[in-house]
Amino acid sequence: MDRLREIADAVLYEGYILWPYRASAIKNQRRWTFGGIYPKHHSLHGGSGDPWEMQTQCLLAASAGATVDVRVRFLHVVERAVSRETPQGLERVHELRIGDRRHVSWDEAVEREVAVTGLQPTDLARTPRVEPVAVEAGIAEETLEGADGEPAGVILRSHRALRGDIEISAETVADDVTRLTVRIANTTPWNGTDREDALRQTFCSAHTIVETAGGQLVSMMDPPDPLRAHAEACENVGTWPVLVGEQGEHHTVLSSPIILYDYPEIAPESPGDLFDGTEIDQMLVLNILSMTEEEQEEMSSSDPRAREILERCKALSQEDIMRLHGAIREFRPAMRE
Numbered sequence: 001m002d003r004l005r006e007i008a009d010a011v012l013y014e015g016y017i018l019w020p021y022r023a024s025a026i027k028n029q030r031r032w033t034f035g036g037i038y039p040k041h042h043s044l045h046g047g048s049g050d051p052w053e054m055q056t057q058c059l060l061a062a063s064a065g066a067t068v069d070v071r072v073r074f075l076h077v078v079e080r081a082v083s084r085e086t087p088q089g090l091e092r093v094h095e096l097r098i099g100d101r102r103h104v105s106w107d108e109a110v111e112r113e114v115a116v117t118g119l120q121p122t123d124l125a126r127t128p129r130v131e132p133v134a135v136e137a138g139i140a141e142e143t144l145e146g147a148d149g150e151p152a153g154v155i156l157r158s159h160r161a162l163r164g165d166i167e168i169s170a171e172t173v174a175d176d177v178t179r180l181t182v183r184i185a186n187t188t189p190w191n192g193t194d195r196e197d198a199l200r201q202t203f204c205s206a207h208t209i210v211e212t213a214g215g216q217l218v219s220m221m222d223p224p225d226p227l228r229a230h231a232e233a234c235e236n237v238g239t240w241p242v243l244v245g246e247q248g249e250h251h252t253v254l255s256s257p258i259i260l261y262d263y264p265e266i267a268p269e270s271p272g273d274l275f276d277g278t279e280i281d282q283m284l285v286l287n288i289l290s291m292t293e294e295e296q297e298e299m300s301s302s303d304p305r306a307r308e309i310l311e312r313c314k315a316l317s318q319e320d321i322m323r324l325h326g327a328i329r330e331f332r333p334a335m336r337e
Helices: 001-014 042-043 121-125 193-200 225-232 283-287 293-302 306-315 319-322
Strands: 054-084 090-091 095-098 103-104 105-121 129-136 140-146 151-159 161-175 178-185 204-216 240-243 251-258
Touching: 001 054, 001 204, 001 251, 042 283, 054 095, 054 103, 054 121, 054 193, 054 240, 090 161, 095 140, 095 151, 103 105, 103 251, 105 121, 121 129, 121 140, 121 161, 121 283, 151 204, 161 225, 178 225, 204 240, 251 306, 283 319, 293 306
Parallel strands: none
Antiparallel strands: 054 090, 054 105, 054 151, 054 178, 054 204, 095 103, 129 161, 140 151, 161 178, 204 251, 240 251
C-alpha cells in the first residue's frame, strides 16, 4: 500500500504547481492540466475537447470467489480569497501583508476519494454497480490578526458542489477471464462561461485504482499471448492502466492520465514530491536553494505545499543533495507467466 500510495499521490499532484513554485509565474496561471473530468455542460458546449467522462478497462483472471475493490481519486479546486479589514468592512484583495507574513489569493485543492469494495465480478456482469459522486459546497473562514491582536483580514476557502457517477461493470471474455470497466462521469450542473470557471467543478487529476483478492489482474502493456487480443480490445479513455506493486505481482492496477510502465517506482533518493516529473530533482532543488529571499517568500506564501517543498529543500544536507546526482541500478524484468 505504501508503494501504491506514493505512485498514486505523485500522479495526483503532477503539475499541481511548477517551478518556480510562485503564484505569479505564468505557467502557474493555467493549472490542473492532467486527468480533468469536466462538467458535462462545459464539455458539450464549447469545452474544446475537455472530456466529461473517463473510462478504464482491464482484464481480471479469476475463478469464483474473487473480489474487486475500486477507488477513484481526484483533486477538488478550493478557492482561497484574501480580504483585508477596512473602516467600511472587508475588502477583497490579491495580497495582504501582515507583519512578515504575506497572504495571497490563490487556488488550492483538497483530495477526494470514492471507494467501492468487495465487488463480485459475477454480480457486476449481471448488474453494473453505480456509485454516486456527491460533494456538497462548503466554505471555511480564517481570521488574520495583526500585531496588536486585532482582526486585520480574513481568508475564505470555498469549494463548489460536485455531482457524478462511477459505473463499474464486467463481462466474461474467456474462461475465468473478465473485462472490468470503470466509467466516471461528471454530471455537475454548470452554467459558467469559461474553462477557468469550469475547473472549480472538475474532477482534477482523476485516476482509478483497481485491486483484487483471489484473482490476478492482467498487464495491459505485456499481456500473455492467449489474452493479447482481449487486452487490445480494452478501451481506455483518457487514462492508462498499469500494474503496481512488487515486480511480478498482479493484484493492483493504477489507471492514470499519465502514461507509466508496469511497476513504476519513486526513486529512493528523491527527497519528496516536487510536482514536476519532467524535471530532474537535483536541478529543481538547486534552483530553489538559489532563489533570492524575496522569491522564497513569494514561494512560501503561494501555497502550503510549495512552502513544504521550500522547507524540505532548505533542510537537505550536502550529502542528501549529492545523492540526487545520479544512481545506477540493475533492472530485472519480471518473468512472464
